[in-house]
Amino acid sequence: MHADQDVVTQDHHEELTLKKYFNNIWVAVRSLIKGLKITSKYIYSEPTVSIEYPEVREVLPENSRSRLFNDAENCISCLQCATACPVDCIYISANKRDKEAPKIKTKDGTPIRLDLTQYTIDTALCCYCGLCTTVCPTQCLTHTTDYEYATYTLGQMKFDYLDPEIRRWRDRIVK
């Protein structure tokens, strides 16, 4: 089957003289000692760098991009975040506000003309690119620094930001 298939090995054997033999040993021992010196310096004089996670928690930088949060009271349902999202993970629906209803404004004074009926983000789809937060005109959609929200099912990763439970959670997280 492979009778005439020759394979050339890539070894390049030179003749080993006695001098080379001892030289090899000398080089090997010297490089070993050099390496051990570096390692032993790390054992005795360098400070520990590992962080033991569940006990010690590192504070993330302020603009670290983790879980999204929408402050629904300030949202004007402009749909810009849903348009900018490259993976289409933001679901918004809104109704036109009644003319008789009392006029409300966001924190920065933009009038709210639409009533938000749904604002859901599927965090399982989200790629945390931050494009949605930068287009938000009222800065109500923000990335928080909360990264510990693993769930048991994919369905639980959908966060409805009109849910009172999550609105309570806001006080804990939002800067």
Add this chain to the structure above:
Amino acid sequence: MDNQIVINENIESPNDPESERLKTELLTINMGPQHPATHGVLRVEIQTDSEIVVKATPHLGYLHRCFEKHAESVDYRGVIPFVDRMDYLAAMNMELGYSIAVEKMLGTEVPIRAEYIRVICSELQRIASHLMYFGTYAIDLGAFTPFLYAFQEREFILRIFEEISGARLLYNYFWIGGVWNDMTSDQLTRISNFLDKMDGELDKYHNLVGLNKIFIERTANVGVLDEDLAYSYGATGPVLRGSGVDWDLRKKRPYSIYDKFDFDVIVGKGLQGKLGDCWDRYYVRMMEMKESIKIIRQALEGIEDGPVMGKVPKIIKLPEGEIYLRTECPRGELGYHIISDGGKTPYRLKVKSSCFTHTSMLPDLAPGQMIADFVATIGSIDIVLGEVDR
């Protein structure tokens, strides 16, 4: 010494029933896709004669995410998060090529401060990426400690990136027209202090690993890629420079503001064995980090105050036409071919990836190697499967 091994010597003769039972054949082994030494999900089907590789066939596609087709359905800004996910170890460099390509077509001027920040970030990213190579390559060859040392330095770079962009790996930081956030002077000083420390650390790592006798024995004269073979496969980046070719896009075809900086192109010299072996590729990468440090130092000196975002229309529509732009990434040349039909999304976005071309060299490098040397060869060409499959 006879350096030829004849496979399947004629031990069988048709008349002998005993030899019929004892016939030899090649053994087929699957290396990967979950093999720790293949850096991701590369599957290499190798045929071995005892411990010597006779034939190696890489099988790709385990990480295929349909990037090129998907890019046709998202707007130009939305492509950047996907570009990050190609080479996730050097996302800044991936973004740089894409944003320069779009800016050239759009005719946007990038503010000078943004250009400097881009250079600083992409060179820091190059250091981080090469450190990753250094650590994982040592693991491939059986040394675990260098991995931890490399990650200690890499951690600082990722921390800086997290502060300026908000993410550790997939930044979405270089935008079309500039960069997202400005860097504070405090961060620039910290980078400068880090570089001073890094210079010494690199010497230490090189002494610890590169000049170690065991490391030299494992890498010198292994996986020799000569200049002709490198050219014929279209190898780029450190793999090509390791074969002794003086070719660096930052020097030969400067993009961004690389023409302002003074640095050397490191080429392999065959110091420990033949030219173009695994040790040369290691050497090129280690010394390239020092050149990156040099570039960042000059950039930190030359950085000017000013805006970091140029004037870009709210909805980006490229004029009809096409562009091919290539940049020097840590793993080689990365090319973007963008074709626009005047719409909001690219008509076609083709990526020329260096990792893909380097993977295609494996069948030629493998025959005749020991399996352990083959692992060293895969490690030395430093592929990231996210970029191979896209």
